[in-house]
Amino acid sequence: MSFKLGLIINPWAGIGGAMALKGSDGKEVREQALAMGAIPKAQQRMREALEIILPYKKQVQIITAARDMGEALAHEMGFNVQVVYTPAHQQTEAIDSENAAYAMLDTKVDLLLFAGGDGTARNICSIVHTAMPVLGVPAGCKIHSGVYGVSPKASGRVVEKMLCGELVSVDTADVKDIDEEKFRQGKVIAKMYGEMQIPLELRYIQATKSGGKESEELVLADIADYISELMEDEYFVMGSGSTVAAVMQSLGLPNTLLGVDLVKEQQLIASDLTAQQLLDSIDNQPAKLVITLIGGQGHIFGRGNQQLSPQLIKQIGKENILLIATKTKLQALQGRPLLVDTGDAELDKSLSGFLPVITGYRDQVLYPVAAPGNE
Secondary structure: OOEEEEEEEOOOOOOOOOOOOOOOOOHHHHHHHHHOOOOOOHHHHHHHHHHHOHHHHHHEEEEEEOHHHOHHHHHHOOOEEEEEEOOOOOOOOHHHHHHHHHHHHHHOOOEEEEEEOHHHHHHHHHHHOOOOEEEEEEOOOOOOOOOEEOOHHHHHHHHHHHHOOOOOEEEEEEEEEEOHHHHHOOOOOEEEEEEEEEEEOOOOEOOOOOOOOOOOHHHHHHHHHHHHHHOOOOEEEEOOOHHHHHHHHHOOOOOOOOOOEEEEOOEEEEOOOOHHHHHHHHOOOOEEEEEOOOOOOOEEEOOOOOOOOHHHHHHHOHHHEEEEOOHHHHHOOOOOOEEEOOOOHHHHHHHOEEEEEEEEOOEEEEEEEEOOOOO
């Protein structure tokens, strides 16, 4: 008896991430990203998930949509493929994700695996609701929903467990999305759009993000003072998030809360840089990277900071990553590791292990970092 795996790829998911466009929704944003040289990566993200189950492909029948929405990749990888929906146009839109999901309702797939971001999750949720189990492969700029694996390979591992007949619990998870226009203005306004059923494997399924800002002003001030003290004549790449924003505020510098800025000798060099602009600005010179984690979820790379490309992280070096967080924020993870999902499997492996986290003035703790699915 074959395992019927529904497969939907949003080909444009995440295309605005590395270009600092804070999302990929809408034709204009896609066209702007392409004009800036963006390369679609959703196919590669889904490929990483499907590679995990290649040894079981004789057991799998993939039910999918035509062309870049799943058919092309599944055929290329040698799966048994059935196409149940064909988009009317080469350039797909949100309605195509919805139509593909609707077509799969009738086929009674065992699991619907989709690649995209929160917008794609919304589209599929509007059709599927809790009618069948789904699992997202993270490929978007923003992932607030709890229906995604922590990485593409992690999503593949969950499917593998199901194929091997292991007991995998099913639970409901929130589907959330934010207003991208407000996001580009530095405001995170998340709204819940429903729930979907997911195969629950706690190591591999990401938690939904915690909202709100840190209220521990004194601790943040201590962290900021320590980072300021470390700043000498090298470049400092300042990542996104309120904890990093506190450092910038202590320096009296304007900050792109949801973007990446560049500082040298405690002076702002450039704001809201793209992945390529960061590489060009650093140009193999000594640099440090200041980042924090996403509250409640634990990601330090691969969620909302795709400007921090694998090339940049490798160039800066693991030893020059300054990870900052309050102990309260770490304790909220309840022992779960910090997560990396850079899109480069070898880099993710090299970042795994333990990283020092700056939790105050000259105060650090060692905390585990993992790339689930890359074991």
